Every structure is written in C-alpha cells, then in structure tokens.
C-alpha cells in the first residue's frame with residue numbers, strides 16, 4: 001500500500017507511547033482493531049514516526065519496545081524543550097531549550113522520571129510570586145547529565161549546584177553546563193548532601209524512593225521558606241509512605257503527575 005498514514009492515527013500512537021511503555025504488538029492490538037487494514041495502518045504509521053525521528057525501537061531483555069525518540073528536539077513540559085547536541089533546533093517547538101549531549105549519564109530525557117522532574121521544576125518556577133524569582137538558588141541532588149539544574153537555571157533561577165557521587169556523571173554534567181553556556185552560574189560537585197551549605201529556593205532529586213526516604217530530613221533542611229522540593233523516581237505504591245515521611249519534616253504536596261508507572265511530586269514547607 002502507498003501513501004502516508006493519517007495524522008489522527010499518528011497522534012493517537014504518540015499519546016499512547018507517551019502515557020506508558022508499549023510494544024509494537026500492544027499498539028497493533030489496541031489501535032489497529034480487528035481488521036487487517038487497521039493493523040496495516042498502524043504498522044505504516046509506526047514506520048513513518050520512526051523515520052521522522054519521533055519514535056524509536058528499543059530492544060530490552062529480548063523484547064522490542066516503542067519509545068519517544070530524543071534524537072531530536074522534544075517538548076517535555078509547558079515551557080521546556082530538550083534538544084540533543086547538534087539536534088535540529090531550527091525545527092524545535094518554541095520554548096526554553098536545554099541541550100544535552102549524548103552520554104552514559106542518566107538524564108537525556110528518555111526516562112519518565114526525568115520528564116516528571118522537569119515538569120515539576122517548570123511548575124515550581126512558574127509561580128511569579130517572587131518566592132523563586134531571579135536571585136534564587138537551585139540544588140540538584142543526583143544531577144546525572146545535569147539536565148534538572150540546567151533546566152531550572154534556564155527557566156530563571158539565578159544559580160545552581162548539581163551534586164553527584166558518580167565521577168562520570170559529574171564529567172558529563174559539566175560538559176552539558178558548558179554546552180548550555182552556564183558555566184558561570186552552575187557548579188557541579190562531589191560534595192555529599194550532608195555537607196551542602198545554605199538553603200535553596202528549589203531543590204530537585206530524581207532518585208529511588210528508599211534513597212528519597214533516607215534523605216528526607218536533609219532535603220527538607222536545604223529548603224528555604226517558600227521553596228519547592230521536586231521529587232521523582234517514585235512508584236505509585238511508594239508515594240503515600242514517602243509523603244508521610246516528608247510530612248514529619250513539615251513538607252506537604254502541592255503538585256503531582258504520573259507517567260509510565262512513575263510519580264513526580266512537588267512539595268513545599270508548611271504542612
């Protein structure tokens with residue numbers, strides 16, 4: 001069959017893939033319906049979306065998955081666009097661009113936990129109430145590629161500190177800070193959280209729930225009055241226990257989002 005797949009079908013595929021992890025067979029079954037023609041249309045739409053750089057195939061544990069591709073500029077929140085180094089900026093959607101070089105460190109945007117953290121940061125810095133306005137400082141705990149601290153500074157925070165215990169991640173984060181021209185505003189360090197001094201208007205941590213639980217007091221202590229604490233890396237069954245722990249340190253939830261079986265949260269002091 002010739003011709004291009006329909007745009008509504010492509011949109012449905014992109015929405016489905018953004019909402020949760022799918023195999024090509026899942027998409028054929030759910031969107032192709034019972035008819036052979038319907039499944040053929042889904043196959044054609046998938047081919048075209050992969051060829052256009054919108055989606056990619058990923059082979060994991062012997063299974064093939066369809067995922068959003070970050071080989072091109074992709075909008076990840078209301079204002080943020082992630083763009084790979086050398087990626088097609090001319091064609092990127094309008095927004096605040098964060099450039100990330102391909103590397104081994106976590107945080108190129110492929111993972112839902114990174115995207116949820118970026119959405120939380122966008123929410124936290126969108127207030128315009130002066131609490132997290134210019135002059136504010138950001139702390140990114142487990143900075144990986146540096147994506148969260150870079151995004152926060154690109155969204156208006158004055159200065160940022162990204163800490164990570166992995167020297168390879170720190171090397172890549174520093175390179176990404178330079179790539180975004182922010183070396184005079186962002187510092188990348190191996191200092192442990194317990195030794196970080198001062199308090200911050202925005203604190204972000206995309207780590208697994210047991211680590212977030214163990215760090216609760218230290219993270220809450222690093223928040224100044226009116227600050228936002230962005231947490232990601234949480235599975236839905238872990239959320240209520242984590243909120244209970246953070247409430248002991250006066251933090252209450254003000255924002256929540258989910259994607260692909262993960263939860264992102266923004267907490268504020270004052271609970």
Ligand SMILES: C[S@@+](CC[C@H](N)C(=O)[O-])C[C@H]1O[C@@H](n2cnc3c(N)ncnc32)[C@H](O)[C@@H]1O
Pocket residue numbers: 105106107108113114117141142143144145146147148163164165166169193206207211233
């Ligand atoms: C899931 S990645 C998050 C990367 C990036 N912030 C993002 O949101 O995509 C977690 C990062 O935290 C670092 N990390 C894990 N435990 C840490 C700890 N206790 N102190 C500092 N860094 C830690 C890891 O080395 C890794 O780079």
